[in-house]
Every structure is written in C-alpha cells, then in structure tokens.
Amino acid sequence: MLDTLLPILIFSALALAVIGAVRRIRLWRQGRPARVDLLRGLAAMPRRYLVDLHHVVARDKVMSNTHVATAGGFVAAAVLMILVHGLGLGSSESMGPILGGLLLLASAAMFVGSLFVAKRRRNPPARLSKGPWMRLPKSLMAFSASVFLLTLPTLGILPAGTGSVILALALAAVLVWGLGEMFFGMTWGGPMKHAFAGALHLAFHRRPERFGEGNRSTGLKALNLDDPKAPLGVETPSDFTWNQLLGFDACVQCGRCEAMCPAFAAGQPLNPKKLIQDMVVGMAGGSDAHYAGSPYPDKPIGEHRGHPHGPIVAREGTALVDAETLWSCTTCRACVEECPMMIEHVDAIVDMRRFLTLEHGNTPGKGAEVLDNLIATDNPGGFDPGSRMHWAADLNLPLIRDMGQVDVLLWLGDGVFDMRNQRTLRALVKVLRAAGVDFAVLGNEERDSGDVARRLGDEATFQSLAKRNIATLSQYRFQCIVTCDPHSFHVLKNEYRELGGPDFNANWVVRHHSTYIAELFEAGRLHFTPWKGGRVTYHDPCYLGRYNGEYEAPRNVLKALGIEVAEMQRSGFRSRCCGGGGGAPITDIPGKQRIPDMRMNDVKETGAELVAVGCPQCTAMLEGVVDATAEVRDIAELVADALVERPAGSGGGSDSARTPQSASTRPLMKEVTP
C-alpha cells in the first residue's frame, strides 16, 4: 500500500512545490530588471553556499553543525527519497540497499540535527522569530523520522507489512506533515522558503563580487540619473530589482542583524529583520500581522500593510514602513556583516531613502539643511568654501596645484571646519613631516566627498560632488591618497570608480591614515617614545572596518606606540557603531538612549582611560558623551605626541636657550612646524 501511496504523496508535494515556486518567482519578477548572469550565478552558487555563507554561519559553531546535519541530511534525504520511494528504486536489487542505506543515514543525520534545532527552540533568544518557526523542528523531525521508519521496511530491516495498516497510515500522515513543510512550505511561504529563495539568492546575488576569499563589495551602487524613465530610488516594493526581492525572501529570521543593530539597541524604530520581513509582506501584499519577531521598538505589529505597487512609505498616515525607520539606520553594515543569508539591508534602506529625498524632498531633522548646504557650499556645514584652509594658515601646507606631482595627496575631508578634527589633521601633518613624506593638499579645490549626501539619499548631490572631485583629482599626479576620514576613504576607494570610469584610480591607491602610518613605521621612518599612559582601547570605525576590512593597521600602530589594546567585547567586524554614520546624527531619530553612550559604556567595561579612534565622526560622537570615563583621541594624535623628532636639520626648533651670538650665525628658520 505504501508503495503506491508514497510516490503519490511525494510527487504531489513536488508538484505543489513547483506550482508554489512559479508563484514565488512571479512575485520576485515584479521587481525591476537587473543584469544578472544566471548561468554563471547558478554555477557559482554551491561554492557561495558552502564557503562564503558557511563562513558566516560558522561564527556560531553549534548552529553551524546543526545546520550542516539538518540541511545536508535533508537535501540528501529528499533526493534519495524521491529515488527510493518516489521512483521505486528502493526495490531495485542492485541500487536499493545502497540508496536505502544512504537514505537511512541522511534521515538519521537530519533527525539528529533536528534535535538540536528543537533544543534551541526551547528557550529561544529574543532575536529569533517565533510563529511558524516554532513548529519547524517538529516538522523536521516528522519528516526525518517518518522517512527513516518508512525506509526500514524497504530495506528489509523490518519486514514489509510490519505493524498494522493503521500504523502505516499514521506514519504516512506524519510524512505528509513533513512533506508539507519541506516541499510545499518551501515555495508557499513556510519557514523552509529560506532554502529555496536562499539558494537562488546566492546564485543571483546583486553583488556577486562580494563572494570569494578576501573579497568585499560595500560601495553603494549609482542611480542612473541620465535615464528619465529610471525611478529615483524605491517607492514601492516593485521598484526594487527582482533579485533584491529574491534576497528579502531568503531571510531566515534568525535575528543576528537585530542583535547587532545599534539603532535597535538604542530603542530607535528600526529592526533590520523586521524591515526585511516588511519587504516580503510588501512584495506579496498584506499586513505585517503575522510577523512573529521583535517589532520596531515602540511600533506595534499589525498596523502597517503594503502592496507590491503601493508606496512603502506613506506621504501621510501609515503604509508598509514609517520613514523614521529608514532614517534610523547608521549604515554601519553590522546587519549585513552578520547576515548568514547575505542579504543587503543597507542597499535597500538607501534605495528607499533616495525616493524620500529625491521625490518627496522629505529628509528629516537637519537633513534638508545639510543637503542645501552641500549644494550651495560643497560642505555640509554651509561654511564659506573659501575658508576650507583657514585651520592651516600657520602650517604652510603645499598645494598640489603648485606642486603638480607629489607622492601623497592628503585628503582633508570636511573635518577642516571642525576644531576637534583640526587637531587630528594638525597631528597628521606633523607625523607626515616627521617622516619626511612628500605630500600636498588640494586646498580649496577639495569638496565634500559626497558620503553624507549619498547616504541621505541625495544621489544627485553625491554625483555632482563626486564628478567634480573626480575631475579635480584627474588633473594631478600622485601615488597615494591618505585621509584620516574613513568616510572619504570609502567613497574615494569604492564609490567613485563607477562614476569615474575604470581608469579613474588606476594609478593611485587610497590609504586610511592608520594604514599609512603603519607603513611609515614599518619602513623605519617614524620613531616613538614608549607609551606612558594608562589603559587604551580601540574603536573600529564602521567605514574602515566592516566597509573596508582594515582592522589590523590601527592596532599595529598602537602596538608600535607600545600600547597593548584592551579590546572591547564588540570590536573588529562586530564593532558597535558610534552612531555617526549614514547621516544618522543629522536625521536624529529619537530613541530611548543614544548610540554613542552605549559605545562609551563598552569602552568603560574595558577599564580604558583612553579610546583610540580613527574617524572624525566617531571622535565627535564619542566625545559628545557626557560624563565619559575615557578620553577620545585619534590615532594620529597619539602618534604625533609620541614622535621622537628627527635629529638636527629637521627644523625641530630651539627649545634650549641659545646665546644670541650663536643665533646670529644660524640660518633663520622659515619652515613652521605645527
């Protein structure tokens, strides 16, 4: 009886799955076209899954092994089950025992994995979604156990006909449950959807260049402003590209993003997991009432609904998502870094912001003012662009316009207008001079890099600034751009090329100052007095670390200074954002606490008296914390303070009292050191 029943059940489930898949694919295809190499993607998919994705999952060893057993067991069991029970190969004399044996092994492995899944679901952490996900371990066990048991008679381990018909039917019923979850559910929106959508998402990922050892792809992609038909950002779910929608569907609701999101922790109305789920709701149409995870702080579930062609953010009232949710993001990429499904949350958020800024003209807080300033003055503060070099009036910085060609172009960034950052810049100039670096600055030719404009969604202003900076840079010859601003660093390194053409930075590299200082030290061009201060910790700037993978150079510099870094629990790729990225301080969405306060608490936990940073934005945010226990200093300042000046002839100064007689024979010092 089962020999007849099982193929029917299996192929019915598969047929339903195929129908579901077609429907699901049609949902994704509501999105805009995207240029994807389908075949190459499919070919690359296994490696992306087994290497890249596994690399992220493996950060949690138990979960990783659980998933290997469960998913591996399932994939193998599903294929073998079709062969053994669906196509009846189990009764083949030659193949049957082998396939059946393998099926037993696979289903057993899956069952063991399911036990661990079940264990985790007993006291699930807050970040995990509940709802249908709570039944998943049972479904997994139902599937694996029923397949296992149903295979025993096939192999003859138990004689056919063991037990009663009732028992067999009961077992079949359990199998139906399992099949329903695993096949039908996979394409009809059950928890197993992640496997189907996830596999295709990996194959057709919008950033194929991020896969592979050491590769990363973090620059935002440009809007085509020349095409009058192209939408300015994303208004409705269907304005996303089809593979973005596919990516949203891959979410397993594990909540690793939620656990890392600084805005969520601060009680701002953002939860990256919920945002992705809202996009899923939007693409299918409906309300978020069935969402079973943590809501956006202070935003009850069930009040928002969307439609594939309806606005995501309402001009008035509510739609799918509130604007303040989108504006809470600091673009710190902690969610992207943590996501085992390689979903690109930040891209989606900026896409939606673009529409709000470019079409609604609705950038909250000081956003509109900052953008107006950028348009009028090329800097976010609205300062006289002619005052860009005021801070350095006494430093006699060489202008690249006068030099034509230098080794290093020092990119100053908009920190030139900020007295705090001016100290960092002066320190950096002192360091470069101490090392005898041949450098120059753009002076008033430099403009804001466009980072803030872009992240506030004003792609037009970003591109305007970028194109003018690109044109300026192309006039001069240098080998390296050095900057103390990771945001400028990121934009120059990763985001200008798309606008500047492939040859744009063919002849030069961009270095964060910590990287460059580390190189100078390695080359023996800097000498330091040993550190005498207290305990020091280091805060990784998002745009240096997660965006650009530079975790080591700043630590190497600190080590060279004789500092042993007392690491924060959240450091390196898990560093907690200072709250200063993505225009978040400008849009200033209220929460229950401030992100920099939380970060300074992290610092406090290390017992550090000083937190070393490498970003003007981080410095500003962390220094703004009231009653902080640690001093905030840029790495350049620490280096400048520790410099042992080169011996005579370097223009070091005349601290020791000289007799007037000796002074009269000495050439006058014209060069001013900072």
Added chain:
Amino acid sequence: MAFDAIFEPIQIGKLTIRNRVVSTAHAEVHATDGGMTTERYVKYYEEKAKGGCGLCICGGSSVVSIDSPQGWWSSVNLSTDRIIPYFQNLADAVHKHGGKIMIQITHMGRRSRWDGFDWPTLVSPSGIREPVHRSTCKTIEEEEIWRIIGDYAQAARRAKEGGLDGVELSAVHQHLIDQFWSPRVNKRTDQWGGSFENRMRFGMEVLKAVRAEVGEDFVVGMRICGDEFHPDGLTHEDMKQIAAYYDATGQVDFFGVIGSGCDTHNTLANVIPNMSFPPEPFLHLAAGIKEVVKVPVIHAQNIKDPNQAQRILEGGYVDLVGMTRAHIADPHLIAKIKMGQIDQIKQCVGANYCIDRQYQGLDVLCIQNAATSREYMGLPHIIEKSEGPKRKVVVVGGGPGGMEAARVAAERGHDVTLFEAADQLGGQITIAAQAPQRDQIAGITRWYQLELARLKVDLRLGTRADEATLEDLRPDVVILATGGQPFLSQYPEWGYSENPEESLVVSTWDVLSGKVAPGKNVLIYDSICEFSGVSAADYLADKGAKVEIVTDDIKPGAAVGGTTFPTYYRSLYEKEVIMTSDLMLHKVYREGDALVAVLENEYTGAMEERVVDQVVVENGVRPDEALYYALKERSRNRGQVDLEALYAAKAQPCLAEEGDGYLLFRLGDCTAPRNTHAAIYDALRLCKDL
C-alpha cells in the same frame, strides 16, 4: 563653525596671520638686560605663540634713539645693532609655533623721565611739560628731528634683520609722533607745526624713511588713538582725517586704534580699561577709523572673552582684536577655544595688576596667573600629572592661595580636600567684589570654582577644619591658607571689641560683606590706602551715606595703581566723598548716640574731631595662626618651607623624604598679609612639584 570669525586668517601686507587675535604692544618690563630681550622675554612670547595667539606685537614703547630712555620700563632698545641676534631668538621661538611677531618702535619724546640713567634732555615739539611723569623737556630742533627720523629707519632695519615680521610705529599714548600731531602739545610755527600737513610731517617723514629702509615686503603699521578726549586735543574726526591721510600713502600695512589720549592720570585710566569699564568701551572709535582706511584695523581695549571677540569680528567693526590682558591671564586662550575648553579659560578680570606694576617700572605680572612671565623659571601654565606617589592633600582655606594650592595639587593627580569656613569659595575676593564697579574681581573665584569642580576636588564648604578633622583624613600634606582677620585691635584707643555691641569701630570687611549696616554719616580711617578703603568709601556712599575717608598717608588710595585710582576718584568725587590725608586716628569714643573720632595731624600734632554714627577702620590683616601652631609640632617638617627651593621654584626637599605623618605648609595672609598674587604665586611654586 563656532568662532569662525576669530579663526579666519588675515593678510597684513604680505604676511598671513593665522587668526584674528593679537597680543598688542605693551611694556613687559622684561628687557632688563640693557634693553636686550632676555630669556624671560622670549619665553613669555613663546608661550603665547604656543597657545595659539595669531600675532604678537611685542615691546610696547621700544625705543629707537638714545634720548628716549629705555631703562625706566625696561623696554627693548632698538638704537643699537646689538639687538639683532636677540631678535632672532625671539622670532624663532614664536615662529616655530606658527605665530607671527612684530615690535612696536617709538621715540617717546617728552613722555618719559630724565632723572636717571643717561640723564637725557627729553625732547618735544614745543617743550611743554608732561604731567603724568612730571617731565620737563626741551623744544626739539630741526637737526634732532632728522636724526630721530633716521633712528626710526635704523630701528626698523634691525627688527627686519632680526627676523621679526614687522614694526608698529607708535603714534599713540602721546609719543613723539602724536606729540607733533596734537595741537595741545605742538605749538610750532615752522614746517613741523601749525597746519594739518605740517603737524603730520614728522610722522610722514618717519614712515617714508622706515619704508625706504625696509622695502615693500616688511610689515609697517601704525598705532594711533581714536580720540584724545581733551578739549584742546585731537578729536575723533581729527583722527579719521589723520588715519586717512597716512593710509592714502599706501605705505601703512595696518592701523592699531586705542580710545583716549593718556597724558593725564584720568585719560590714562581709559587706555587700559579696568573692571569698572563696560566691555570694549572704545570700539566705536576703532570702527570709525576702519571706515576711512583700506588696510586692516586692530583694536584692543577690554576684549577678554572669545564670544565677545567673535561678536566684534563678526560685526566687522575691526579686522583684528587685541586680547592682550586676556593673554596675560591665559596665554593658552586660543588653544582652549580650539580644544572646546572655553570654561577653562582663565579670563582677565580687569584688576590691572599687570599694568599698574608696569607704571611703577616693575615687571608685568598677572594677579591670578603666577606662571605668566615666569615661564623661564619653569612655572607651568599647564600642570603635568605627577609620576610620583599619589598623595592625600588637605587644603584649609578657600581664598586665592588655598584655591590655587588645591587646583595645582589636583592637577598633579593627588587626592585633594579643601575646607572653607564660609559657605562659598573666594576668601577676601568675595568681600572685595561687593564694592561698586569691583564685582568682576569675583571672576578669579569663578574660574577656580569651575576648575576645582572639573578636577573633582572634595570641597567642604561651610566647614571649619580643626586638628581632629584634619588628622582623621590621614593627610600626606596639609596646606594652610586660612588668611586672617581685620587688625582693629592694634590701638586700644580705637575702642575695638570682639563683641559687636560694644565695639566702637567696624572693619571694611564688616561693611562690604553686609555684616554691618551702612551708617548715615561715616568716617573711614584707612592706614593701608589700597583697594579696601576706597572700596568701602565707594560702597557706603553708594548706599547713601555721607562719607569722609581719612588717611595718614599722602592721599586716600595712594597704593591703588595708576590705572585704577582714577576710576575710584571719578566715583568718589561724583558721590561727594571727602578725601582727607595726613591725619591719624587717635581715638574713638561714644557720646550719646554719636561716635566721636579724634584725629591727629601727623605733621603738627593738632587734634580735630568728627562726630559721626559709624567709624570704619582699614588697618590691614592680622594672620590667623592658631591652626598652624596647633599642627606645627606634629608635622614632619615643623611647618617650615625651604626657601631656596621655593624661590628657585623647585620641589620642596621634604617631599622626597620618607616618614610618618604629614608635611605642613602655610601660604598667603595666614603667614603675613600680602596680596592675591603673592598667595597664588606661593601656592603654585609650592605645589607644582607636589
């Protein structure tokens, strides 16, 4: 950006100044080596450059000729090539911190003294005596005029060869150039006097000669006054005409403008406005000059605060602000603005201790910052944390000495507790600030309050410390700065009693602090002649009392400095306070409801009486020594301060010695009554190596 106007660089001639803040020319009285710039001089300016000051114009009244004596105020002597290498030291020290430095050069004409050094014959256009210095002079001859013009050119050359960035020709404060300008002093009828062009001729010839000598690339500016404030002197309109006239030559790179002439005591007090003046009282005069000239205008007078400076610059009244006393109080003013430490700026309170010392030919010092102009001795503006053991330091007394001791000890990283019997910090400063026009002196306390809070000093206000409370804290160091009490018991005939019901006299402290209600008809007897007596007189008169202030000295307020006694006099005369000198208080007795004060003429012995309802006596301070003697025997060092170490600003040797118990030091008025600066200086040099 906050303070963007301050931090906008400016071009003066071909020179770029990094910000808009200038330390303007003032006599430092530091060129004590025959007019050569000493190490002290160099370090004093280096500190300002290090602290971020844009431009220093050093050497107020630095002389170009040998008949303009430099010795009285130890100004810089540019009449000899010997100065050139000294300038190179000075220029290097400022340039290496990104600052620029110029020097004021001048011939002071009649505005000097002749009774010393080379016993010169002073010169002036018409030989009219100068009242402030009581100096007579000769009428200058044509040959001398041309010699001095040449001296100016040579002096400018020396400044240039020494690597300075420019010179400022002083045509202010009634020096020789403006002696020629002013019809009040210039009565000549030859080509050097009379018509506008003739009166301008000397200055013009000086400018031409200097410019010819130094060329176009070296900065040459002029400091002028905005209005002499004399009916027969130069008015604001005259000064606009003069400025425009010189500006039209295109040879002047900047003008510095000062409100008020200064050849009388009263006008002189305007030049360096003390705390009785409003902020920037003469800005309008500088702004008037700016209207008629094309080059940058600098103005200094009572500009003390970064917000004030920003407001003035933002308003476009002038191009650069002089913050000279502000820099004497805190040479790191600019750096603190940039560090976002505005609250840590030690702001000038306008006590004019600096300038009032200078008028006596004494070195310029700051009433509240003992490190200023002592940089060469190693007295620090920024106190480094100690690398030695952390000590428990207990300071008793929250007056200036105690506050400074607590601040410095806390900056050194020690655990500091400060006891003050009163409910607030300040000591005698609190009392002094009660007088009309003297409230700003409390700025000294305000700064310490902020600093002690920042440094987390344990303040025990309203708590009188005794031996037991002190020893309970198990201190390593005890510093007593308990001050003293008014010394009214010196002569029993005055009828002072500790019982206020019985006492026939009260102190100025009683009056100013409000402890005793003002009388209606008051005699103040002031044997000290510093601020307290005249302050009490001003206070009582302000409250409606009829006041006579009597002293046995040469005049009431005789020991108040030259820029401050005039503002007291303005106020006292205005309120019809009677000022009487040469009488001693012989006796006070009660007669019915009234008090009778018997006064004895110092020179004749004749007695006279005043019938009043209140007798206020200012007879200085008697040290409060009780706690000191209670602790002395038990302290490790028996309370002794090693004077050689103290005077050399070195660590007290006993700090390095091991031992049980505590070290005991005392400073300020509880040792012997001196002044605010003395107390702060002792505290700094005693505690900086703690």
